[in-house]
Each structure stands twice: as C-alpha cells, then as structure tokens.
Amino acid sequence: MPALTTHYLFGDQVLPELPEEIRQIIEQHRPLYHCALQGPDLLFFRCAVSGKSFLPKVGGRMHHEKIGEVLSFMKQYTASQKEKEEYPVLLTYFFGYICHYYLDKTVHPYVYFLTDSICNHHPEKTPHSVHVKIESQLDTVFYGLLEKRNITDFPVKALFTVPQEEKEIIGRMYSQLLKEVFDLDFDSREIAKAFDDMKNLNIPLFDKTGILMTASNILGEIFPKTLDLTAQIRPKRVSVDIANLCENCWHHPENPKLKLRKSVFTLFQDAKEEVVTAMKSTYDTLEDGMGVHFDTDLDFAGNIVSQS
Ligand SMILES: [Zn+2]
Secondary structure, three states, X not given: OOOHHHHHHHHHHHHHHOOHHHHHHHHOOHHHHHHHOOOOHHHHOOOOOOOOOOHHHHHHHHHHOOHHHHHHHXXXXXXXXXXXXXXXXXXXXXXXXXXXXXXXXXXXXXXXXXXXXXXXXXXXXXHHHHHHHHHHHHHHHHHHHHHOOOHHHOOHHHHOXXXXXXXXXXXXXXXXXXXXXXXXXXXXXXXXXXXXXXXXXXXXXXXXXXHHHHHHHHHHXXXXXXXXXXXXXXXXXXXXXXXXXXXXXXXXXXXXXXXXXXXXXXXXXXXXXXXXXXXXXXXXXXXXXXXXXXXXXXXXXXXXXXXX
C-alpha cells in the first residue's frame, strides 16, 4: 500500500477526470470516498494496537487472494441496491476501492524493489518496517509535490470522519463479501468500527511536534523490531530521492528482466489514466449482472494472482 495520504491524493486527482454523473455522487460522500481510497487497508487498523481482531489478517489476504471475485462481488452487490438509499454510498465505496487497487498494483513493484535493495544492505531491518517507512516517506514527498504543504498539515480528522449510517452500510457489505468470497464470519458492526480505528490511529502519525519521531528513532536503535510499529510516523522532511524523481533504473521484483526508469510520480499518473477508464466502464456496465470488465490478473502487489 502506498500510505494514507498518497491514496487520498490519487482519489482527489481522479475525481475531476470522471463524468459529471459519477463525480456528483462521490462528492456527496467525500469522507467515505477518502476511506474507500484506502481499500482493504481499512481492515489493517481494526484493533491494530491490541491485536484482538482477525480483520487485519483478512485485509492482508484481500491484497493477494480472489481479487477478481472481490471486485465482482462489490459490483453486483452495489447494482442490486440500485433503487435503495444505500446505492450512492456503495457506489462511492466501490469506486474508491478500485482506485486503491490500481494505485497499489502500479506502485508496489517499485516499493518491493526498493525494500529488497535496502534490506540487502541492512539485514538488521525487517522488510515490513522498510516497506512501511518507504510509503510514509512517499506520503511526505507527494503531499509536498501536489499540495505544496508539509505532511504534518494533513487534516486526518477532517477528511476521515464518516457518518455512522455510511459506516454501517459498508460494514454490512463487507460482512456479506467475507462470507460469500472467503467463507468467513464477521459481524458488520465489528467491521464498521474499523473506520474509527483507522482515523484515530492515524491522527498521531501526522505528528506536528516531532516528539514521536525522536522517540521512535531512539526506540528503533535500541529495539530494531519496534520499527515495525514506528515506521509509520510521517517524517517532516525526506532527504533521499525516495520517489525516484531522478529516474534511476529499477526492475520488477518478480520479473527482473522488466527494467524500468519510471518515477513514482509517473507510475501515479499511469495508474490514474488506467483507473479512469476502468471506472467509466464499470459505471456503464454496472447492471449487466457480470463481473468487472477490467483486468484483475494482478494482485495489489502487482504480481500475478495465484489461483486459490
Ligand atoms: Zn493496500
């Protein structure tokens, strides 16, 4: 996953490219759209501190398994509610989720490549902590690049406060989805709580004072494992070319022959173009009773989906 802010910025840039009809629906539900842009990452945050929920694991599975089935379920579920009040809420969520998928699968190969190269030089670091840290730094870079502001100004609370009714509608959709696609039982109210967990856990990660960052650096030196928890704190400044704006050569981790020079910014633009086409065709074919008509061969990491 590129992180919270990068996904937010992506959705924000996609919006003006969409036909008026779709844009109007999404604009009525902006905070929900911002959450939807986080895709299955939403589930990562449920009881993330206490570790008392299985939903974060499910969020992980949703990044690698049954990609086409999940998207097709969302399409059909949304279409089946066409005449009901829930419809615009479900459509907004579905479209935000599609955006997450496109950005993840396009940017992740670069993030995994960079993670591998850093871990080769720093065997003491865990790949997960390096991955998360890269994505936190990308948030800082993209917010500066696109909004010309410091990441500590990113207003998590204002952007991610979703009306209770909408959280419940999405909770019910997920509950059915997890039952039908993964054969898992989760109460819709439990899933709905992930929205507040995501918001509340992210507020301190965009810490203005820098105190958390200093504390995490010290903790990180003493206990490298704690980096897994603290790498998500957004740095105020990034001194390395983490977004590859200089266009150095890199390769797809699963396919080393595929060499690229694209910056993350270029990947971001590529994903934007592709997702707009996918969203338009999805809207036009919403009620055809079929699965989604765009390519779902890749998982959210940008790798070919293993059949399960
Ligand atoms: Zn993700």
